[in-house]
Amino acid sequence: MFQPNGPLPPEIYWRRRALALGAIVLALILVVWLIVSLRGGSETAEAGTTGVEVDATPTSVSASATSSANSGSGSGGSGGGSGSSDDDRDDDSETTATSETSSTPAPPVAPGQCADQSLAIKVSRDKPTYPAGEEPTFTTIITNIGDAQCDRDLGSGFQQVLVYSLDGNRRLWSNTDCFPQTEPDVRSLAPGEQAVFNVKWSVKTSTPECVDQPEPVREPVGPGAYTVVGQIGELRSAPEPFNLG
Incomplete structure (x- = not known):
């Protein structure tokens, strides 16, 4: 097989x-x-x-x-921007307060007046350090940086000088808190022309509610490093540091 x-x-x-x-x-x-x-x-x-x-x-x-x-x-x-109030708060409270403050629009510029974009503002102090008991003097300089002459109400009710803690997180004082002066002061500024203003600080705290309080509580500010800022409309200067002795 x-x-x-x-x-x-x-x-x-x-x-x-x-x-x-x-x-x-x-x-x-x-x-x-x-x-x-x-x-x-x-x-x-x-x-x-x-x-x-x-x-x-x-x-x-x-x-x-x-x-x-x-x-x-x-x-x-939506909550970015300006400094916090005098009260000591936790982080959440400070964020809420800042948001509420920044949501309030600045007073509108009157028709025909210089726009914020055509101005520059600078603030300076007369000394870098102030001994105890001496009141600082701050100077604001507003300059027309545009190419045309224009008018702007520079009354003290429309421009502010503000003092903050050195880190900018705590607002201590503003010249318009307790003494808001709304008298108009319309200046006609040619291109490059400047308007200069001086204001003295009593080295005490203040709040925007100060004007509505019959006896506002204003605490003395102790020694340390601080900054001063100038503002007109929505325009702010660079912060200028100084010391209190």
């Missing part, structure tokens, strides 16, 4: 049987490989679909978190 019979030499028949057997084995290997490939591709497709669903969830959460962060930044951004 196993011995090849025929007119040809036995080696030829053995070779034919080996080739046939090899072809059968190769066909079986191909069939097994095809089955394994089909099953593996199906599992990969399922895994890929699951992976997309899983990735979608953190993306959605991230978008929500970003939206919340932007909302928080928007509400916080």
